[in-house]
Amino acid sequence: MDILFQLQDVAKHYLMAGQEVPALRDINLVVNRGEFASIVGPSGSGKTTLMHILGCLDVPSRGTYMLGNLKVSAMGELQLTRVRREQIGFVFQNFNLITTLTALENVALPLAYQRMPQREQHERAEEALRHVGLTDRMKYRPNQLSGGQQQRVAIARAIVTQAPLILADEPTGNLDSQTGHEVLKLFDALSEEGHTIVMITHDREVALRGQRMIEIKDGRIVADREVSA
Incomplete structure (x- = not known):
């Protein structure tokens, strides 16, 4: 298998x-390219700390994190910032959209950080x-969009750089059950296209999706299993 991290x-x-x-104890985990993996646990279990490490927002106190051929656990902040921009697409519970920008401008923002020509950014x-x-919502600002539409904008922003890893933190946490189901269906479709999603x-x-x-639980992985279709 082709290991992503x-x-x-x-x-x-x-x-x-x-x-x-x-917060975390002796975590050993391999995720292959194209997998759709869920990390689940109650409050205080360590899942947020694990997400921060996977997203290069924090580094381990001990141990090794390899993302592709990059030894992330040995990097400094400037290197970690570059990895976040180029290797990871983030989807957050609170959407994290800039309210003064349109949907199109929010999605193009990561490409602007990469200094891509503006025309190519917009395309x-x-x-x-x-x-x-x-x-039909490209020129709308976040306050003109529903919660589900805002999360779709966030997902578009996560995939626009073609980063190898999509990291989604409680992506349905602020949505009603029906809208959350629609967002999960979108993740299903992205997974079928070959995106790696955690x-x-x-x-x-x-x-279970x-x-x-x-x-x-308590900072340790206590189960790791495939989910039946």
């Missing part, structure tokens, strides 16, 4: 009142918005 003996601790408090952003079914959630029903469910 690998965590080996990863641990993370934080210093609180002079004492080390463990790529238009294609990404068409891909998520928002052809979705973090506290909801087991949502987690992935091809693989990884359960985390």
Whole structure:
């Protein structure tokens, strides 16, 4: 199999009142290209810390994180910023759209950071918005869009750079059940197209939409299984 990323003996601790408090313990995890994996666990389980490490928003206290052939766990902040821009597409629970920009401008923003010519930025952003079914909403600002439409804009922004990893943090957390179902169907379609998706959630029903469910508790992976179709 073609491995996209690998965590080996990863641990993370934080210093609180002079004492080390463990958040992750001995995490070993491999995700292959094209997989749709869910990481599920209750509050305090360590899933948010794990997401931060996978998203290069934090680094392990111990252990190795390889993303492709990049040893992310040994990188400094400038290198991590570049990896986030080029290797990872993020989808957040709160959408994280810039309210003064249109849907098209929000989706094009990561390409602007890569200093892509503006015409190409807009062409790529238009294609990404068409891909998520928002052809008629490109010039709308976030406050003119429903929650589900805002999340579709966020998904378009995540795929516009063609990053190898889509990292989705509670992507249905702020949506009603029907809208959440529609967003999950979009993830299903992206998975079928070959995108690698890692979705973090506290909801087991949502987690079961992935091809693989990884359960985390008290900072450890306690189960890792394929999900039946």
